[in-house]
Amino acid sequence: MEAACNAEKSRVEPLRLSRAAQLPESTNCLTCSEDGRYLGLGHSQGLSVWCTSTLTRAADWLQDRLEITSIQMTSMAETAYLLGTIDDMGVARVFAYHCDTIHLLSVVNIMDDINRRSVCLTFELSHGGHYGAATISCNGAVWLEVHHFPSETWVKELEMVVTQMQEHNSSGDRGLKWSPLSVATTIKPPNITAGTTLEGPHVVQVTDFLTYFSALDVDTRRHREKEQSFDTNAEKRKQSNESTRYCTQHFLLPCAQFPGERTAKPQRGLPVAVCVWWIGSHNLLQYLIKKAPKNEQAYFLLSDLEPMPDMLWPNAKKILCSAVSRCTRYIALGLDNALVSVWDRQTGSQLSVVSMSATDCAISRIQFADHWHVSTDEVHLLLVCKSGAIHRVTTGRGTKCCTELLTERPKDSGGLPTSSASVPFLQSTFLVVQRNGKVFLQDVIDKTPVRCLIPPETHLIATPCSPVYALNTKRQTLFIRGDQDSSYSATPKEDKDGQSHLLVFNFGESDIIKQFIVSPPDSPQREETQSFVSLEEACNLYLQQRALSVAERNKALAQTWKQLQEAAAETQPSCS
Template sequence: MYTRKGTPDSEMEAACKTETPTLEPSSATQLPEGTNCLACSEDGRYLSLGHCQGLSVWCASSLICAAEWLQDRVEITSIQMTRMAETAYLLGTVDDMGVARVFAYHCEDIHLLHVINIMENINERSICLTFEVSEGGDYGAASISCNGALWLEVYHFPLEAWLKELEMALAQKQHSNSSGDVDMKWSPVAMVIEIKPLQISAGAAADGPLEVVQTMDFLTHCLALDVDTSCSRRAFNTDVGETKETNESPRRCTHHFLLPCGPNPGERKAKSQPAGLPVAVCVWWSGSHNLLQYLLQKAPKNKPGRLFICPEMNQLYDHKHLFKNMLPVVKSSCLLFEADVEAMPDVLWPNAKKILCSAVSRCTHYIAVGLHDGLVCVWDRKSASPLSVVPVSVTDSPFSKMQFVDDWPVSADDSQTFTSAEVHLLVRCKGGAIHAVTTGRGTRSCTVQLTERPKHSGDLLTVTASVPFLQSLSLVVQRNGKMFLQDVVNKTTVCLLIPPTSHLVAAPCNPVYALNTKLRALLIKAGDQDPSCSSSSQGGSQSQLLIFHFGESDIIKQYIVTPPVSPQQQETWSCVTLEESCDLYLQQRALSVDERNKAIAQTWRQLQETAETQQSCSQLESSRK
């Protein structure tokens, strides 16, 4: 609980002096004891809460508890909710002991479907660091840590079987008139892929005969560079008497689910799959330069990988990447054997600098990475090439977080330009500064600094979240508990969000909040009553949930837009063959021919003007000489 220096009354007076509108919560309700997290479903109907004795599901409109799952000594610290059917919702949770669970909410009942990491041996206890369920509930990804090792596990959930079993459980409960949970054996979860940091020899890109080095695949070379960089840092620490284990944090994994997008490798079957079903997962490890894509296709059973061993070089090679290009003399000396191999990435996006943060657009067509030395690279999955590389003048601190902004206003000048590939990003630095990046193919990249680095620690930003139903507005929460809506285009504060005088924002360094897109509301946890408030009651120390309805404010109504359609609900573009991809590309080129001709003519005019100016300057200098 962070106590801010100013009181809500003083902030209200300051806001009035600066003529900044204020918005107070329209309603509030008491939260369960020890509420640590909350999440809204995509349709806005339900709100899920994790607390110190389990979890509960509330109706979002009435704020009445619909169901709860309680268990002693189970404190839920992370929760996610997604709709898997019309009346069924999937919940993914992580507790304070690092155990991940999958629940289902169906007809006012919560059922425990699966435990991700069950502790069988206390000496080999696995801890779940993060757990994410894809929208729609088809897949789940958990980063697991055990005895210093870290890896990512991706699961496929049997939704159809679970829905049938939920209906059976409901029928059994109604038949027996029992109020407790029905004993049901739920269908098992299948692990699709296990991803570990690849162990590539640091000298793999330079060792061996010249002929073999020339045939070394680009994938192995890029991965070896990452390992070589890690070894260099470890050697430096060893020289000064320090070890990697005590001075370097373990490698963390960041992942994103990817939807079908064009004729990328392995996505040719996407057309036969339901729209919105993820087909791949994008992964990068801390300290790495590379983005790695793995397809979500479970390998056939009893078909291990085929490796080749060359006795002369004492190396193992994957037949897909190297053996087909080996010289005949090298092939003849290799021995073929069957073995289980680690999952290898299907697509690799190399970057010049170390990756610090990443984000994926809502349609997952674009992947943005924030790199060291202030570089922002946006990758286009359709063309499998960089959309743009933008340098951002960062002098105070490196990047810490980035996100796409979907509802960026289009000016009158831009409405006549073909900007279908234009993207907008918000990039936050560790020092607190925020930059807006606009880039795209065929457009000039632009960077604007929205906020400077705060002078006081209390003004540091803890939350900068784009509000999907408010055009170009971002929710900002500071460490001192101050909340406001910021216009990222005009760089102005649109509205201050003022909690009641009896409460403050709970844990503003890590606030518990959720945005309800359908109800156009912000739900945020308010902490214990302010001790300095004279209206404090004796038993009023229970946390409350504050609800700010943005649709009720006249100041904010002008920014309200229709929320974008979920990528899982819209038809996802996918081409089965390269010919179809080329046809679509040519169609887009034909539709944009007028705009491109105008842009070319304008560029030629600028070049002529620049040439005439330089020629005039040269003639003037010659006449002076």
Template sequence: MEAACKEAEKSRWETLEPSVATELPESTNCLSFSEDGRYLSLGHSQGLSVWCASSLTCVADWLEDRLEITSIQMNRMAEMAYLLGTIDDMGVARVFAYHCDSIHLLNVVNIMEDINKRSICMTFELSQGGHYGAASISCNGAVWLEVYHFPLEAWLKELEMAVSQTQEPNSSEDMDVKWSPLAVATKIKPPKTPEGTALEGPDEVQMTDFLTNYLAVDIVTKSCRLDKHSVNTDEEKTKETNKSPRCCTQHFLLPCGQFPGDSKAKSQPAEFPVAVCVWWSGSHNLFQYFLQKAPKSKPDVEPMPDLLWPNAKEILCSAVSRCTRYIALGLENALVCVWDRQSGSPLSVVLISATDSALCRMQFVDYRPVSTDDSQTFTTAEVHLLVACKSGALHTITTGRGTQSCTMLLTERLLEPKDSGDLPTITESVPFLQGLFLQVQRNGKMFLQDVINKQTVCCLILPKTHPIATPCNPVYALNSKQQTLLIRGDQDPSYRASSKEDSQSQLFIFHFGESDILKQYIVSAPYSPQQQKTLSFVTLEETCNLYLQQRALCADERNKAITQTWTQLQETATMAQQGHHRAAAS
């Protein structure tokens, strides 16, 4: 009866069908819109293409045999000039430029000159505005992060030179243009404790400074874990911990105005990153490095982190707000810590659920109207997070300084193997639909869900002839400017005219802005909430005043938490004492 009721409820859901479909190049693996929503970039076998987003027609392509692009990102670097960052199936990262209906290869990031020292690019990210790029590189078991500074001004001049060459009657190519090379801003390796630091146990570690203290915490924690599974000596455990391959996650950070180095960016555009934050798998610590070129006198010196954000548990996932003021970290034991870069202190630490599995993804969500009263900036400061667990459970978190943290379960965890098809593969907030997020399940179902009311607003239905391609890893892109969703669908073999007919992929488009179902959720443009306005605090006194003001506003909440903790401790002590008396009596 319960299952029948659920099916009846699902049948009442509104449906939304795509309005446009166009054929895709063979093996299209990735899509990405430019920041202004004017162009769509596609990575596929034999290269990449740039399409006009409004007409969905190809305006330029760059093709090469036996090359397959698996990751692509497109950012605008100037008026009618765009940067593209790609990774191919061999782990080679490249930087392209789209300008005047042409695509130019500017640089190959990790050129493999020696086959025995083949480096593989695992991730490649362009910063907003295209000023920097970050690539995580793996080579012979070692992993590091390289941050590059792009010579945008030089590239723009060289692009104009290339255009002038193609306009000459005797020349149609830009082979003579010498593109300016990338400059390595910093090269970051996994942190390790300095030689001579004792690692026999938490009480035996000899700390020489603040950084060594927190690095030692990571090493000691790993050593304790190794003790449970092996009988290695202390020296072997330390060597294994320091040399084991580690993955990194990085986020570019915009100016926030409260730390040294941020003040240097006052004369730079607001979208110019000033720092990058990095955490490594298995670590408790988030590191922040200011973006500056390595000194020519000491190019090989490993940079030390300028800031360190310590956490009580191991970091599993992370997210950064649109203005990069807030950094959210998903920790072990279902803990979520939100750091406030402006005050340099935790905004909140929230326990989601002790019964759920490990956290795997998180994202900041903006879904509530904000007050235009600037005086309410501190008292109404709230952030909203969408957190996904490996079990399939979804939670929302509403928290802030001076407010009571609130968690809400959106989707139940999956308990039986038969429900594995309902496991979400994509859970993403839609910035132009207020309070809605897009979810794609492993079984190919797509729907939009209301974060506040926990209701499914509508299901997105593709034609039966073309189900979602690779639902475990869908190929899709959201255009915030045109308020659309593009997703790839592959032809169902049962609908082919003959078994020999090739399967043709289609690009389907959902116009959310034209749907009557979604009109009440549409916002004109992605907005930044009031609480995410970054103010400029360049002196220590101003920063301290902000911190003390925020501490005063959250005093009631902290007092309640202390009272609750003491009550729990008293109850636990009473239960333990009663158990001791029963054991003694028996």
């Protein structure tokens, strides 16, 4: 059997290394700009920006005893880029890269009081650098802060710095004080009034939906706590659950007809809301993003008020993972009991609920594959299960849900996929990194590997359980960190120069891969969405769509009725 497996693998031609460059010490994270021009690297002494065409350093921001563990990059302007980082002490920072210089713009969670040390758990930048969402933990409490970035002002200030540097022939900011960021909203876990239960007769009013479904979460949590009360380690588990009750959030673009999104002239590409779910919760919540008022007194009055969600999407089971489509119209949730729920923000209703029939299908990750769309009415998802199996789900409004097994459960733990991602510039193809360090491209249609990505014999894929890599969509390239193989007998010179390298795989160099290459969408709003000023406009569009699809729906109804008649005829006993 092993010989047969090796023979099968040998038929998959490898994709050899295109280029390589030595990385800074302890490079923990990589990111790539949307235009494909630059790479952002976080390492043990700060961060660096590299040019992707030459693999040379464009700028550094270095600080002793500081290690960057997370980095993101987005374009503020044509020549200005925003970087968001988290270091090993949980401090989040915002940088700007402009004219071959990295500038520190702001520290998100400044520790003024040592007794109230706040730690940033996650930090996400919105596309275009208008907002940043930081999950903050302090003394056991966890909350989400959405910050508004003065991007336009920062770009002007960066231009001023360039002018000053040219006039004074210097290389510093000359004491420039950057415009501060502001907190647009602070979101805490839903807090239900003590004594609120669902026991006894409970009449639900429309205005009580938020309280009702939030109370369902509370009752579920109480039920779990009662079950844990019989465990000797219940107290430790309870403390652990409280300390890890963080949230997952996604920025949302204008899409729906809900009151909070009824803007006369919505700014294209600017997020208007954020959707949030907390670990252990059944509910997906949507909060509007509102800029902080210029009046300082009004800001402090609003900051004391806890924001209320303007939308709530309840689910029958606990949420395990989530993903948002590029246009942010669709939100997919991986639920407990192998359920997948897809919500449509434009209609405010569920697009579909898919039950995975496969056994042992506990969902661990979910992802949209927008570039696989054959029809605008179809939604394609990639599901990764805890068992290591990978499934493809195709669903849509009025269409039959289809699930396909792309990769079976591996026979050993080394074959578990630690990272999987659809590749925007390769049609119906996704990238898989396994725990044993193997990297390959998988074809969705044939369900077979297209190419194996082979590092040089002197190196192995670094930290395969959490690979450090970035996909460059514009240059159709994969950047991934490789560490020197300790078993390779290297000379002292090779040992000195080859500790950790940036490995570059250019997919366009393979003739077989070329047939999969497509032009990816330039904007996350490739799928045009509608913003409605009134509910009447939304109803009119819905009725127009129904009128256009009447023939197709009648055909589907007739086919279903025919199948029911045939099934009924087969079940009827024959007359003797």
